[in-house]
Amino acid sequence: MEFSEHIKTANVEDVILRQPFRPSIKGTLCVTGHHLLFSDREEDSSWQLLLLLRNIDAIEKRITGSSGTITIKCKDLCVLHLDIPGMEQCLNIASSIEALSSFENIPEMYPFFHRPQDLSLEDTWGLSSTEEDFTHMQELVSKGYDRWRLSLVNSDFSICPSYPSAVIVPRSVDDETLVKAARFRQGGRFPVLCYYHSKNGMVIMRSSQPMTGANRKRCREDELLLQAVIDGSELGYIVDTRSSQQAQQARMTGGGFESKSCYSHWKRLHRHLERGKVLQESLIKLVEACGDQSHSMDRWLSKLENSKWLSHVHCTLSTAGLVAECVERDGHSVLVHGSDGTDTTLLVTTLAQLIVDPQSRTLRGFLRLLEKEWIQAGHPFQQRCAHSAYSHARLKQESPVFLLLLDCVWQLSRQFPLALEFNEMLLLRLAQEAYASDFGTFLCNCEQERCALGVKEKTHCLFQFLLRPSEREQFLNPLYEHTDLAIWPCVQPQSLHLWSGFFLRWTEHAQNMEEARQEIWTIVNQYREKAGVEETSQALSKHCEPLSVVENLMEELTVL
Template sequence: MDAIRVSKVEQVQFAKGGTISTGTVHLTAHHIIFRYDDAGEKEMWMPYPLISLVNRQPQTLQGQAQLNFHTRTFESFSLTFRRESDASDVFESVKELTVSASVSQLYAFFYNPSPPFPTNDGWSLYSPRDEYIRMGVGTRSKAWRFTDLNKDYSFCATYPARIVVPTRISDTTLQYASKYRSKCRIPVLSYLHWANYGSITRSSQPMVGITQNRSVQDEKLIEAIFQSHWSPESRVSNANVYGATPTNLIIDARPTVNAVANTAKGAGTENMDYYKEGKKVYLGIDHIHTMRESLAKVVEALREADQLLASINQSLPDQVADLAVLDKGALRRSGWLRHISAILEGTVIIAKNVHVNSSHVLIHCSDGWDRTSQLSALSQLCLDPFYRTIRGFEILIEKDWLSFGHKFLDRCGHLSSEKFFLSTTGGADTGSGAEAAQAFLASVQNRFTSQHHIKETSPVFHQFLEAVRQVQRQFPDRFEFNERFLQQLYYHLYSCQFGTFLFNCEKDRRVGDGGPPPSERTISVWDFFNSPTEMSLNRNATYHSTLDDPTRRTSDSDMGVLLPNPKDVRFWHELYGRTDEEMNGRFVAPQIRDAEHVGSLDNADDDPVVQEISAQEATPSSGSGGKWADSSLAGSLGVLPAPVRAHSPGLGTGLRDISASLPDLPSSRAAPSRTPTPLSGGAPGRAPNSQASQSLLNTPIWSRAKQPDILSGGGVKSVWGKLSSNASAAFSVVQDAYAGVAKDLMNTGIGQGGEETAAKTSELRGRDVLSAWGQERSTSPLPPSSTSYQRAPVTENPWSISPTSQQHISIFDENPWGVPSEAESTASVATPPRPSAIEPMSPLPLDPTVVPIPVTSAARVVTPSVLGRNSPQAMARSRAQSPPNASKIDNTDPLGVGLL
């Protein structure tokens, strides 16, 4: 090939894991090969798509040049060449062979196994009709039917050709309902439970928008799904039906922030006022960009450990094997385990709702092919023992990942990019100025053309495999396949050796572009896994299928349904090439859930997304309040109002509600204490206007009307809704306070613009002329050295609650330094107060230990001079020595130096 500048380079140093070897580098059309000079070592073969980053280092003083390679299998190694030209040729060749212009250039279209695999039915392994009949569609339940509406992929390009929908809904209704769902991905059946008529359906987000659109056809479709346990011919509501579906759920996997942001694009989430058959739950699972950044932090920690090992090897080669240099703190800060824990929490909720409550669950995120596939596949893995066999797991991936349109090509980044090839040589190969300018323009053009492709990458399927590994580790006897099977599956996800994971949807695999389809031109990865050699290596020796017998009646029987512990998560150290001690340590603290989780929403009044949309509609397009006039602009900029950004610090109320209806949830917690909030006024989710907020501030907190507790009675509402109104009110107060600051930026002098101007521009002046918090500044401030201690009357601080009772048992209760000794207490009581020892006009600051500090009616100031002096006579003397205005001062500073 023309891309290969050099096919063979000898006497190359190969460094990996702190060891250095010598050998020969070979470049082929699809692999980079390193052959050791030591005949006992096995050759290293690496497909080009596995390369994630190549860094070309500058030439050393000895004339050597080094290339650092990082792979998608979390390995790092370096090749050191004796000549700079060899390193340059290898670098450019690998870049040309890794960055592909089309999928047809990948290794899968040229791979031909020799000898051929014994089985060649990998592309026909999954039959939608056979699999849904196995579940009971058309046999146990007549409420579901197959439809050929998408047989030519004209109805929905990203859906499979054969889909299962409720029998009561016609194809015409489906056509209308598709206009209301993103990418026309309507709710369709993914799983029918073997023990009851509970179901798992999946879809994309509804096209609600800012104007709160609705679709009667979509509402009827979901109503038919939630009533599918009844016979389609007759609905007898007074009959005793097993599993009367009291807890039908619509699972929105996104945080509420993402749902609000999507309303600016015309999408959003369901308004539960129109879906009376069920409730809605927000799982708070972050989007693909957050997952990509989280894994990048894990990879960065692994690379830093490899670099540290390589540097230590140069000075201490005999001690590298005994060193643990991986930063466990960086691994925890990545949040990777927290994201997996959030996915497992949603999985348990879905599995319990289907199996225990015999109810129905509709899952969706934004487009329904990332988080939706994770939750749907993991839930079925826990519910159905068939999917825990090797063949069943392959069918599960074919059904919920490949046929339902997960974007493997975009998420895995198979085509790579030139951005992943970094050179620090400073352009040594550039020639004339024209060539340098042309190279610069080419790099700029490549930056704009490939940026979208890079942003689409995300380890979604990798995250699913790690979640499966967590369940497999907790139930080691319930899976027919072992850990090696998952690790090999991850390897071939990125190797591009087979055509299974190369495309974004079933249409791209089954329909050819002017020629045979890719399913006929490439080999399926299941042919490789189902070969006798791989089957023997991937079987779990401790697997016991009898444990999944639903008729088994023992103390540990579970009818074959697994409910994993979402908090028992650990790094998959085998995948990362590390030991369990190195990555997880001897003890793993419980993963604290700081992501939002809102659930069990019955109607729109409880939905924080609907409340925020209503608040945006009520907000005027112009004004001095500083609020977002255009919600679409706010969503596009990623800046959302305060109520949307608030998060529950722990497990939300929704999770506790679901846990109450789904018994024996391992992560159940006690409900938090209910604390009244001072700033809660007006409609939920709406900020009060300036007049209302001013009136609210001028009213004492203890005399304000108590707002009803949203956590008791009247339906279920999460802490999110409570925090939203408070944050909105506080946000409005702050904006009103600083509304006119921008107009007075040029007038910052005191006394030039009057008291009003001085009040507006107080934050622009120095600290020496500013008053304390909650105090009004006098128009003629005293110099700092003055012995007079008078202040103007204070204004009420809306964020501080004054105590209603002035009873103090002991003055020592307010001493932050502890209770003094008995001798000190006696001496302090007997000692009279000392007069001020500060000279007038002294440049030194006031000494709080010698200056008499006034005692207010709100709080008593404790100083060493008056410590323990709580008798009525001492209090009378203190009041007599206080300044005239001391009774009006609200000084809560224990040292009496004031708040700066």
């Protein structure tokens, strides 16, 4: 299919663009197969807007006389207005945008055409692999690592389409047992290792729900697999991200949960986390509340509460803290699953690792964590991020689970401003890229699809790009100080805040925050030079006065 078939009017002159933070501009609007390009008509101006059409969530058109206005609502929550002379031109532009922004054929999406001069398709695509993770685990000085092995049972993705080709499992369990255990788990997602705690040898596993059904079916191989996980321990915990009632109801459709009689050494805990339509509706309500500037204080607080978004943040952090506490403080291994194991399961395992693992709190380590727990582990980005908060075309697969993860990470960064090497700018960039990107990292729903479409051979890797020296500096936290201690989030209502950097990003509030960030970096760089050391924390520790200034600015960021 040719993109030109959908472009009825390619160029329009004398279009007026109205957007946040800038005065209205008159210029030329151009529609291409993947972008909306607006150029300022002033001869001495080089400013232009390049908007990826995939970033458009919804458009509204209004005709007044012989002209019209198109309102573009983007997935990153930005809202633009285009005043277009000529009714026919306005309708043609709107029609082209609607068609080109809703392409579902992955090979026709922009990452397959993106060819920046300083990047090569020969560059390394990802940051890690299961094989590299296993090698690193073997190098850990701790007892018990030899109890695990690398299995290639899923090398052709026939056992579990949403798992990577290699997984880490107990050494005592052979591949034949894994195949039978996979048949007992929804989507074939049998229990696999996602985190090994070097301090005590305990692990975090993830899977999908067991298919026990109404007849309470059992699988000896699945029981054997889980028993091998806690071999030598008295107890393990199963954290089910559904309520007890939901787990019971799942038996009526073939799903279910692990019974006490068959898994006697495992204790099951239910922690209900919403996903799917409920979470999507919560996002829609919150964005609607944030976009209405006419609210009184009482009305705003009421709408914020009714969205229940912060309640989802609370439940997620609380559940992740529970998993981390089981591993770190109680010394027990944990299996996390919900129903299909590709949404709330990954949400919990990621945050639990961020809490207990200091390496996951570095810039590279965090991106590796996302690659392992979300990209390789089969979160269906193509389905979940098809639309954001504005689209009227609701698909039941849509759900802002990844956005909820980034919000929870932001809450951690706010509570522990020195603990994370990366800053809010990275989280904002990831939120934008997950919904619309020049890169192939978030394309498709699983590794099998990426292999079939040649994503790693035909597109560029976002994570590798963000770690380039020219890019990484803007994503660093100038106050970062490494610690081996766990960071335990406070989930009291007064400790959780609206992520204003994202949800109020296109308001004047965000501009003030950006000015504060720039001031922080100015102070940090000045005292780096003055102290003559590269480590920011060492430089600041020698100058109490600037540190207090930086702390005050950080406090302003949370209050603004």
